[in-house]
Amino acid sequence: MIIATWNINSIKARLETALAWVREAKPDVLCLQELKCESEAFPSAAFEELGYTCTIHGQKTYNGVALLSKAAPEDVRRGLPGDEADTQSRYIEALFPFGKRMVRVASIYLPNGNPLGTEKFTYKLGWMDRLHAHAKKLLRLEEPLVLAGDYNVIPKPIDAKHPEAWVNDALFQPESRARFRELQILGFTEAVRALAGDQPGLYTFWDYQAGAWQKNNGIRIDHLLLSPQAADHLKAVRIDKHVRGWEKPSDHVPVVITLA
DNA sequence: ATGACATATGAGATATGA
DSSP states (O other): OEEEEEEOSOTTTTHHHHHHHHHHHOOSEEEEEOOOSOGGGSOHHHHHTTTOEEEEEOOSSSOOEEEEESSOOEEEEESOSSOTTOOOOOEEEEEEEETTEEEEEEEEEOOOOOSTTSHHHHHHHHHHHHHHHHHHHHHTTOSOEEEEEEOOOOOSGGGBSSGGGGTTSGGGOHHHHHHHHHHHHTTOEEHHHHHHTTOSOOOSEEOSSTTTTTTTOEEOOEEEEEOHHHHTTEEEEEEOGGGGGSSSOOSBOOEEEEEO
């Protein structure tokens, strides 16, 4: 079973790019982030032609997450629990068939948090605390679970070409990184580092500006966290870096795992 | 270097991103 995550940076502006990659990679479940469109405006028909069901938690202009799947979803949850006043569409989860059992998959668009010293950073940390609480509850189900998405966290210096350039950025703050570690300490396995070890130069985002892609000036901020019951089945992981070189690319590329 | 790029909104300039 192939599960992927991809911050698409506007599904409407990137529809042909998204379709091309889905045709190429044929994921069973694709977690999308930054749709930048309302649920009703999501171009579902184009994906349905490829055999996918689109389960969407959209929002006008900003945010928006989706689960595209070959199988029908069950037990769909839209929105991260813990703050009824939070109107930002950054979380969707559902259950999908995985052999004779099921796997729960979440598509996560964690807040950026910049600039520091503002409510945006406070919101990021609060959102991470809510994610921690929800993840802890989900773990108690003792089922295969994959929390996939744009975490907007650079876990370690090895995850940036120029880590010193990020020391004043919300993505690389000790508070952000500690919360990402605390998630894993709950019992999650981070797919890329689990299989690639300390291999340097693994990035999932390259800024549009200043020739970042051409200089391979990237960061690794898109992650898949696996419950023990999912990690037991983790066979492969890859970062589809070549997609960043396509026409009209997102600034993020897909990260893909195989469970078997 | 509050800039470069890119997108959405809406029709010019601003907000957001990372």
